[in-house]
Amino acid sequence: MSIAQLSGMKSSTPVIEDGRLEPIAAKVLAGERLSLEDGVALYRSPDLLALGWLANYVREKRHGDVCYFNVNRHINPTNVCVAHCKLCAFGRSPDAPGAYTFALEEIWQRAEQGLREGATEFHLVGGLHPDLPFDYFLDLIRGLKARCPGVHLKAFTMVEVGYFSRISKLSIRDTLLALKDAGVDSLPGGGAEIFHPRVRKVICDHKVSGQQWLNIARTAHQIGLRSNATMLYGHIESDEERVEHLLALRALQDETGGFVAFIPLAFHPENTGLAHLPKPTGFTDLKTMAISRLLLDNFDHIKAYWIMLTPRVAQIALRFGADDIDGTVVEEKIYHDAGATTAQFTPRAQLERLIREAGRVPVERDTLYHPIDRSKMPPPPSRPNASLSIIV
Numbered sequence: 490m491s492i493a494q495l496s497g498m499k500s501s502t503p504v505i506e507d508g509r510l511e512p513i514a515a516k517v518l519a520g521e522r523l524s525l526e527d528g529v530a531l532y533r534s535p536d537l538l539a540l541g542w543l544a545n546y547v548r549e550k551r552h553g554d555v556c557y558f559n560v561n562r563h564i565n566p567t568n569v570c571v572a573h574c575k576l577c578a579f580g581r582s583p584d585a586p587g588a589y590t591f592a593l594e595e596i597w598q599r600a601e602q603g604l605r606e607g608a609t610e611f612h613l614v615g616g617l618h619p620d621l622p623f624d625y626f627l628d629l630i631r632g633l634k635a636r637c638p639g640v641h642l643k644a645f646t647m648v649e650v651g652y653f654s655r656i657s658k659l660s661i662r663d664t665l666l667a668l669k670d671a672g673v674d675s676l677p678g679g680g681a682e683i684f685h686p687r688v689r690k691v692i693c694d695h696k697v698s699g700q701q702w703l704n705i706a707r708t709a710h711q712i713g714l715r716s717n718a719t720m721l722y723g724h725i726e727s728d729e730e731r732v733e734h735l736l737a738l739r740a741l742q743d744e745t746g747g748f749v750a751f752i753p754l755a756f757h758p759e760n761t762g763l764a765h766l767p768k769p770t771g772f773t774d775l776k777t778m779a780i781s782r783l784l785l786d787n788f789d790h791i792k793a794y795w796i797m798l799t800p801r802v803a804q805i806a807l808r809f810g811a812d813d814i815d816g817t818v819v820e821e822k823i824y825h826d827a828g829a830t831t832a833q834f835t836p837r838a839q840l841e842r843l844i845r846e847a848g849r850v851p852v853e854r855d856t857l858y859h860p861i862d863r864s865k866m867p868p869p870p871s872r873p874n875a876s877l878s879i880i881v
């Protein structure tokens with residue numbers, strides 16, 4: 490049976506080649522929730538075009554042709570990290586070559602540069618430093634808010650929050666309240682990896698558990714801090730473990746409604762403790778994007794992070810379920826330490842071109858997906874002899 494028959498749409502819509510997908514397609518078209526078994530069947534199917542069609546159907550029902558992007562800047566205060574996760578090429582011991590920790594002034598200067606470039610969001614994540622006190626991070630945030638009051642601070646993963654709670658001896662709730670009070674506006678989605686303990690034991694043994702990650706996210710949402718969520722795929726996880734991960738996020742979203750966007754993250758093995766593993770392929774990237782859109786029926790946004798997917802695959806993902814291509818980024822370390830060959834910065838004109846050529850309508854957004862109208866905003870501050878004004 491064709492999807493056209495199932496949906497009553499024009500016969501030019503594609504045919505499902507893999508008959509096992511037909512009952513799942515019928516559920517999607519009827520707006521019914523998919524199960525664990527459905528998710529695994531989607532992963533096991535080679536019928537990428539049918540999957541993409543279904544994900545695109547759901548995506549267009551929610552967002553039409555709109556595709557979001559933002560003007561942001563990533564800042565990684567330190568790469569010194571006690572966790573030594575096998576999956577990571579970014580973290581270093583304090584005395585290892587390439588280890589760095591920015592002085593607060595350096596971070597604030599980077600942020601002020603970001604402000605001049607028109608950034609509406611700073612994305613701050615870093616290592617679990619053995620010596621920096623929690624106050625360093627609170628001062629960092631207070632200083633950013635004082636210097637760039639209009640910029641949204643999306644800062645610190647659930648893993649960092651768990652670590653801050655340990656070193657400050659505050660409860661998770663009080664740690665989050667202190668961060669919020671200092672000026673954190675929301676949390677990024679990193680550190681989720683794959684929740685299953687079998688996988689975590691191998692790829693990130695010393696991090697918070699999957700259950701702890703979910704509990705920290707729950708507490709953040711309860712005190713009014715929204716967050717993103719991620720899944721790191723393409724290493725040692727099984728299809729079932731991927732789908733269980735997605736369904737755990739869906740269950741928490743049912744409870745709190747606090748997740749803003751989901752970002753599937755493709756594993757980059759170079760320079761990691763898992764460098765012997767092959768990189769996930771484009772097929773897996775697009776499948777994971779589509780399956781995420783189909784399973785996460787209570788998430789508004791699915792992001793195709795161009796740094797990780799490459800701009801080419803991210804662009805195609807805009808027709809496989811994604812409604813967001815992330816932002817200008819400017820300076821990226823986590824993926825580039827792990828062998829990413831993408832640029833670190835994509836100007837907004839290029840993001841808009843990628844979106845338009847995929848037949849979508851680019852809409853600049855803030856972190857919480859409110860559209861931004863630059864004509865109604867004050868121009869970004871300029872500095873005499875500023876070396877670059879690259880974005881707006």
Ligand code: V47
Nearest residue numbers: 576577578677678679680717721754755756757827
């Ligand atoms: O937490 C680390 C992952 C995450 C590798 O919330 C790796 O808007 C692949 O979370 N290969 C950081 N992945 C990135 C992240 C993110 C990115 C963009 C937007 C948002 C958002 C969040 O990257 C880490 C970890 O899960 N990671 N090392 C690696 N070798």
